[in-house]
Amino acid sequence: MPEDPPNSAPAHGPTIYEVARRAGVSIATVSRALRDTGPVAPRTRAKVLAAVEELRFTPSRLGVSLAEGRHAANGIVFPDLSGPYYAEVVLGYEEVASELGRSVIILSARGRSNVRDQVKDLAGRVDGLVVFGHTVDDATVRELMAAGLPVVLLARAPIAGADLVASENIATAGVLTEHLLGHGYRDLTMLGASTGDDIGERWAGVTRALSAHGLTAGPPVPCEFTVDGGLAAGRDLLRRRTRPEAVICADDQVALGMLLAAEELGLDVPGDLAVTGWDDIMAARHARPALSTVRQPMRELGARAARALDELITGARATTRHQTLATELVVRTSCGEHPPQEDL
Amino acid sequence: MPEDPPNSAPAHGPTIYEVARRAGVSIATVSRALRDTGPVAPRTRAKVLAAVEELRFTPSRLGVSLAEGRHAANGIVFPDLSGPYYAEVVLGYEEVASELGRSVIILSARGRSNVRDQVKDLAGRVDGLVVFGHTVDDATVRELMAAGLPVVLLARAPIAGADLVASENIATAGVLTEHLLGHGYRDLTMLGASTGDDIGERWAGVTRALSAHGLTAGPPVPCEFTVDGGLAAGRDLLRRRTRPEAVICADDQVALGMLLAAEELGLDVPGDLAVTGWDDIMAARHARPALSTVRQPMRELGARAARALDELITGARATTRHQTLATELVVRTSCGEHPPQEDL
DNA sequence: CAGCAAAGTGGAAGCGCTTACAGTCAGCGT
DNA sequence: ACGCTGACTGTAAGCGCTTCCACTTTGCTG
Numbered sequence: 029m030p031e032d033p034p035n036s037a038p039a040h041g042p043t044i045y046e047v048a049r050r051a052g053v054s055i056a057t058v059s060r061a062l063r064d065t066g067p068v069a070p071r072t073r074a075k076v077l078a079a080v081e082e083l084r085f086t087p088s089r090l091g092v093s094l095a096e097g098r099h100a101a102n103g104i105v106f107p108d109l110s111g112p113y114y115a116e117v118v119l120g121y122e123e124v125a126s127e128l129g130r131s132v133i134i135l136s137a138r139g140r141s142n143v144r145d146q147v148k149d150l151a152g153r154v155d156g157l158v159v160f161g162h163t164v165d166d167a168t169v170r171e172l173m174a175a176g177l178p179v180v181l182l183a184r185a186p187i188a189g190a191d192l193v194a195s196e197n198i199a200t201a202g203v204l205t206e207h208l209l210g211h212g213y214r215d216l217t218m219l220g221a222s223t224g225d226d227i228g229e230r231w232a233g234v235t236r237a238l239s240a241h242g243l244t245a246g247p248p249v250p251c252e253f254t255v256d257g258g259l260a261a262g263r264d265l266l267r268r269r270t271r272p273e274a275v276i277c278a279d280d281q282v283a284l285g286m287l288l289a290a291e292e293l294g295l296d297v298p299g300d301l302a303v304t305g306w307d308d309i310m311a312a313r314h315a316r317p318a319l320s321t322v323r324q325p326m327r328e329l330g331a332r333a334a335r336a337l338d339e340l341i342t343g344a345r346a347t348t349r350h351q352t353l354a355t356e357l358v359v360r361t362s363c364g365e366h367p368p369q370e371d372l
Numbered sequence: 373m374p375e376d377p378p379n380s381a382p383a384h385g386p387t388i389y390e391v392a393r394r395a396g397v398s399i400a401t402v403s404r405a406l407r408d409t410g411p412v413a414p415r416t417r418a419k420v421l422a423a424v425e426e427l428r429f430t431p432s433r434l435g436v437s438l439a440e441g442r443h444a445a446n447g448i449v450f451p452d453l454s455g456p457y458y459a460e461v462v463l464g465y466e467e468v469a470s471e472l473g474r475s476v477i478i479l480s481a482r483g484r485s486n487v488r489d490q491v492k493d494l495a496g497r498v499d500g501l502v503v504f505g506h507t508v509d510d511a512t513v514r515e516l517m518a519a520g521l522p523v524v525l526l527a528r529a530p531i532a533g534a535d536l537v538a539s540e541n542i543a544t545a546g547v548l549t550e551h552l553l554g555h556g557y558r559d560l561t562m563l564g565a566s567t568g569d570d571i572g573e574r575w576a577g578v579t580r581a582l583s584a585h586g587l588t589a590g591p592p593v594p595c596e597f598t599v600d601g602g603l604a605a606g607r608d609l610l611r612r613r614t615r616p617e618a619v620i621c622a623d624d625q626v627a628l629g630m631l632l633a634a635e636e637l638g639l640d641v642p643g644d645l646a647v648t649g650w651d652d653i654m655a656a657r658h659a660r661p662a663l664s665t666v667r668q669p670m671r672e673l674g675a676r677a678a679r680a681l682d683e684l685i686t687g688a689r690a691t692t693r694h695q696t697l698a699t700e701l702v703v704r705t706s707c708g709e710h711p712p713q714e715d716l
Numbered sequence: 717c718a719g720c721a722a723a724g725t726g727g728a729a730g731c732g733c734t735t736a737c738a739g740t741c742a743g744c745g746t
Numbered sequence: 747a748c749g750c751t752g753a754c755t756g757t758a759a760g761c762g763c764t765t766c767c768a769c770t771t772t773g774c775t776g
Contacts, residue, residue: 041519041520043731043732043733044732044733045732053755053756054755054756054757055732055733055734055756056734056735056755056756056757056758057754057755057756059733059734059735060734060735060754060755063734065734065735066735066754066755067752067753067754067755068754068755069753069754069755072754072755084515084519086492086493086495086496087496087732087733088496088731088732088733089493089496089497090434090437090438090443090496090497090731090732090733091438091731091732091733091734091761092732092733092734093434093733093761094434094435094438094731094732094733094734094760094761094762094763095732095733095734095735095760095761096733096734096761097734097761099434101477101497111654112456112459112654115456115459115462115463118459118478119459119480122478122479122480123480123482126479126480126484126490131477131479131493131494131497132477132478132479133445133475133476133477133478134462134466134476134477134478135466135470135475135476136463136466136467136470138467140470146470148430149430149433149475150475151430152430152431152432152433152434153433153445153475171428175385175428176385255654255657284658287658288658309654310455310456310599310653310654310655311654311655311657311658311659313599313655314628314631314632314655314658314659315655315658315659315660316659316660387761387762387763388762388763389762397725397726398725398726398727399726399762399763399764400725400726400727400728400764400765401724401725401726402763403763403764403765404724404725404764404765407764409764409765410724410725410765411722411723411724411725412723412724412725413723413724413725416724416725431762431763432761432762432763434761434762434763435731435761435762435763435764436762436763436764437731437763438730438731438732438733438761438762438763438764439730439731439762439763439764439765440731440763440764441731441764
């Protein structure tokens with residue numbers, strides 16, 4: 029690392045001092061003129077603005093933030109973001125945060141060992157933080173909250189004292205299950221084992237719906253939550269002596285892998301096998317057979333989180349709140365034949 | 373907006389002063405002990421660390437940055453990010469930036485009128501900026517560069533003095549065209565009019581390849597760069613008296629829409645019509661027929677941009693550099709039948 | 717044992733801005 | 747003509763940290 033000279037003038041722009049000198053006023057006046065935070069004579073203001081213009085002055089955020097004691101920035105920690113799901117949520121978040129005048133600093137936790145340190149660093153740069161999924165251990169989250177940092181949890185298990193925004197899983201999993209039962213399937217398999225998170229909730233919903241019909245299913249089959257994971261698990265599953273009638277996949281990527289596996293083995297979906305996903309990512313609509321799945325309001329999840337965080341930061345709300353957004357079963361063709369109707 | 377009292381103790385954590393007092397040393401010593409930037413006696417260091425531990429002290433980034441004169445953060449401005457393409461690039465960027473010890477502040481330009489102001493604010497928060505596509509007008513970019521801010525351009529037209537990272541378009545467009553010609557198609561249609569950007573380059577490549585064979589094509593057909601745009605344009609195009617033999621779409625989303633249109637009209641792809649995309653987004657692999665397309669190294673684009681920016685910021689490199697990343701034709705089935713072979 | 721260098725430490729000056737607080741001045745009421 | 751009020755403006759004290767410098771202490775070398 030090239031040790032650059034101590035005072036190598038970081039090429040930063042002009043400071044408020046230069047503007048003040050040029051306008052022939054004090055820095056206090058410049059500040060007031062710019063933020064309209066006190067009386068400034070019209071003539072003076074004009075001089076200041078002229079100087080600002082000539083120097084192309086933009087106040088240093090650092091200086092402003094240090095003096096104001098706030099960052100005007102929010103952070104978000106997300107799991108992988110590789111798939112389309114997380115990206116959409118982050119986008120929805122950024123959109124609203126931006127409207128609220130806050131920058132967004134992102135931190136991906138994908139395969140990082142030092143997330144804890146990175147999160148703590150991040151915490152020092154923002155006025156509030158969104159923790160997406162189980163990317164940060166509870167102890168760290170509590171510590172941040174204890175330090176006075178507003179935190180909003182997104183799509184994960186709650187923590188006392190923190191806001192939570194999540195989408196509904198259990199009920200819709202029930203609806204999905206009922207739908208499959210309606211097709212006449214009785215032997216359902218859950219693909220993608222997981223507990224304590226949204227996927228665990230989905231399985232709970234499925235199980236509950238089944239038992240309401242006096243049915244049971246085996247435990248969820250382990251599977252990595254990727255297309256390749258679904259493909260591998262699918263190959264394995266479909267070559268067994270007794271093939272399931274329907275496979276409920278933990279998410280769309282797994283389901284897409286499953287579709288690939290079925291195709292590879294010459295099985296017809298939904299003829300020989302029904303498959304469902306969860307999320308309704310873009311590829312779900314375009315797969316053939318088109319994937320039946322559950323749509324999550326991804327952008328809305330992010331947007332809600334941004335608003336909730338803003339309320340916490342500005343102090344507009346002091347109590348914590350849990351929001352659950354409705355999800356919707358999207359019936360396409362991978363789960364079985366349906367009377368023709370408009371949908372895609 | 374609730375005007376909170378001037379000194380409402382922002383609940384910020386302990387400062388270096390409190391640590392110093394508790395450890396019975398000066399703040400200078402605390403700083404040295406923490407950053408290992410000067411001699412500190414073992415005993416002293418221990419005391420400091422103990423105090424840090426007890427107080428759960430984390431240095432304020434604001435203070436550090438202001439004193440250091442750097443943010444340890446990078447910005448990235450991207451167009452829409454709705455599709456999978458931009459998200460991947462941003463991810464690749466974040467990953468590398470994070471490794472290099474820099475936070476990433478994102479700014480989406482989607483449908484915003486005040487991008488210019490937002491970018492200038494962003495510029496004040498970072499040590500360098502990546503401008504993705506034509507999200508920021510050239511004048512503003514130049515202004516930022518003139519102010520000494522390192523800038524890396526991503527997937528867009530170059531600007532003198534700024535680094536550029538882009539993926540190859542022209543040559544691969546030629547390869548794609550040759551491939552289609554190899555299938556025997558002569559009547560090719562370009563879908564998605566655009567000039568002066570990467571899509572414009574693709575059309576240039578296609579046109580050049582065609583003329584090398586003494587062929588020509590009509591001008592690119594206008595079309596919004598979304599699935600629905602492709603669908604609408606496809607309906608229109610395929611109902612004309614003379615249907616094209618092959619449609620080269622500006623990107624995968626348009627191509628997916630085209631596929632939908634063909635399906636809707638009962639046309640067989642590739643039997644009645646060949647379709648190609650560009651980007652190789654996830655859905656391209658899963659569509660049926662699977663979409664032939666051109667793969668862009670999306671993550672790598674972002675990663676390169678991050679590294680280039682880092683070089684500029686640290687001063688490891690002073691000259692500007694243009695990097696073009698290779699792209700690859702991915703032959704699937706939407707462009708015609710091929711002898712069976714391994715690929716997906 | 718004087719004389720020095722090195723190690724360890726504290727003081728204090730910024731970094732760029734916001735914002736009490738304290739002046740300065742002109743216009744008014746009486 | 748004189749104090750008073752307001753409108754303006756400047757001074758200076760932070761915000762939390764890094765780091766240059768100067769000053770003490772050792773620990774050794776001649």
